[in-house]
Amino acid sequence: MIKEWREIATNKIEDADVCIMGIGFDGAASVGKGAALGPEQIRKCSEVQPPANAAGDFFRELRVYDDGDIEFILDWEAYYAEVEKRACELLQTGKFCIFLGGDHSVSIPLSKALRKAYPDQKIGIIHFDSHPDLCDEYEGSKWSHACPLRRMLEDVIETKDLAQVGIRSYEYEEVEFFAEHPELLVIRAQDIFRDGYEKYTKVLIDKFKDYDFIYITLDIDVLDPAFAPGTGTPEAGGLSSRELMVIINELMSHLPVHAMDLVEVSPTLDTTNQITSWVASKIIYEVFADIAKRNH
Numbered sequence: 001m002i003k004e005w006r007e008i009a010t011n012k013i014e015d016a017d018v019c020i021m022g023i024g025f026d027g028a029a030s031v032g033k034g035a036a037l038g039p040e041q042i043r044k045c046s047e048v049q050p051p052a053n054a055a056g057d058f059f060r061e062l063r064v065y066d067d068g069d070i071e072f073i074l075d076w077e078a079y080y081a082e083v084e085k086r087a088c089e090l091l092q093t094g095k096f097c098i099f100l101g102g103d104h105s106v107s108i109p110l111s112k113a114l115r116k117a118y119p120d121q122k123i124g125i126i127h128f129d130s131h132p133d134l135c136d137e138y139e140g141s142k143w144s145h146a147c148p149l150r151r152m153l154e155d156v157i158e159t160k161d162l163a164q165v166g167i168r169s170y171e172y173e174e175v176e177f178f179a180e181h182p183e184l185l186v187i188r189a190q191d192i193f194r195d196g197y198e199k200y201t202k203v204l205i206d207k208f209k210d211y212d213f214i215y216i217t218l219d220i221d222v223l224d225p226a227f228a229p230g231t232g233t234p235e236a237g238g239l240s241s242r243e244l245m246v247i248i249n250e251l252m253s254h255l256p257v258h259a260m261d262l263v264e265v266s267p268t269l270d271t272t273n274q275i276t277s278w279v280a281s282k283i284i285y286e287v288f289a290d291i292a293k294r295n296h
Contacts, residue, residue: 004043005064008051008288016065017295018288019095023083023102023110024069026232026266034268035232039069039100041267041274045281053285054245059292065095080109087113091259096291098284101263103232104133107148107217110261111156114215121212125149125157126204126251127164128244129219130189130235132174146171148217159184161211163204165247166192166222169235189222189238197243201250208255216251216260220280228279230270241279245286252290260287 010016022039043066052058070086073079087110090097099110114123127133127149134153138146153159163185178186185207187200208214221231224238239247251257262280270276 003047004066005046006049006051007060008062008064010063010065013065013067013093013095016063016093016095017291018062018064019090019093019097020064020066020100021087021090021097022069022100023106025072025079025101025106026103033232034230034266035101035103035264036072037267038102038263038265038277038280041277042100042262042265042280042284045274045277046284049281049285051285051288053289054282055289057289057293059289059296061296062288062292064288084109084113084116088116091117096287097259098287099259099261101261101265104129104148104217104219104263105144106263107261108151111148111152111215111217114213114259115156118213122161122210123157123213123215124161124163124208124211125152125215125217126208126257127162127217127219128166128222129164129217130166130221130238131169131219131233132164132167132171132177132186133219134174134177135171136173138171163187163207165200165204166239168237169233192239192243193237197239197247201247204247204251205254212256213259214251214255214257216248216257218260218262218283219264220262220276221264223279228265228276229272230266230268230274230276231264232266232269233264241282245283248283249286249290252287253293 024036026035133149135146138144159181168189225234
């Protein structure tokens with residue numbers, strides 16, 4: 001009997017509106033570990049989640065196919081290659097894809113899979129995070145979770161195709177990168193606090209309205225630690241869960257968002273009732289409701 005995703009789950013990918021895949025890997029995390037268990041805990045939350053969003057809109061007709069987790073192997077390069085291959089296969093189905101991390105380094109092979117699956121599409125990436133993740137190398141690795149957006153800019157998109165939201169912690173080389181690339185849209189957490197999320201939601205929609213495919217990469221530490229303490233590198237002064245949910249709703253409603261990842265949920269660091277996994281699950285269910293509105 002299917003428990004995960006409850007009554008909206010399906011074992012048949014052809015019947016699915018949404019495909020889920022887990023990448024339980026946290027070998028590139030530089031501070032707190034535990035994100036390898038993120039996919040499992042988010043799925044546990046889904047076992048008791050009715051198919052409805054926060055507004056009370058039900059989506060009983062939506063179907064979710066869960067492709068399981070990609071089993072980690074010790075050969076890091078081979079593992080990333082398998083993630084890229086499996087993700088590409090899911091993306092090529094044309095279904096909305098949600099990838100559950102894992103630390104943010106998993107977005108490196110995921111973004112490469114995106115470009116392989118849609119080589120001719122004008123792709124934009126909206127990055128929610130407290131950190132820019134633009135280091136060329138961190139702790140001796142180009143595959144650190146501090147580097148995924150830098151790798152995306154090398155392999156997948158140009159700087160004009162990227163927006164970063166909720167940023168509030170920086171390495172010096174990242175500040176230099178911003179100065180060298182003014183075309184990169186950076187919306188800091190303090191901007192949202194000062195001017196309101198409505199203003200910057202409109203900025204994002206205006207920027208990406210002519211794109212073919214929008215990919216959201218969402219590090220849960222974009223939220224203030226009061227809302228999401230269970231993450232490896234929490235940073236004070238972040239977004240509220242309500243602000244993030246509404247921004248995601250608006251982007252889903254007005255832009256061609258067709259895939260996303262949600263990373264850095266660390267159940268082992270979540271000491272209060274797994275609230276970080278619960279907020280991650282809530283965000284996913286908001287996305288489910290938005291997809292249902294599109295499809296039905």
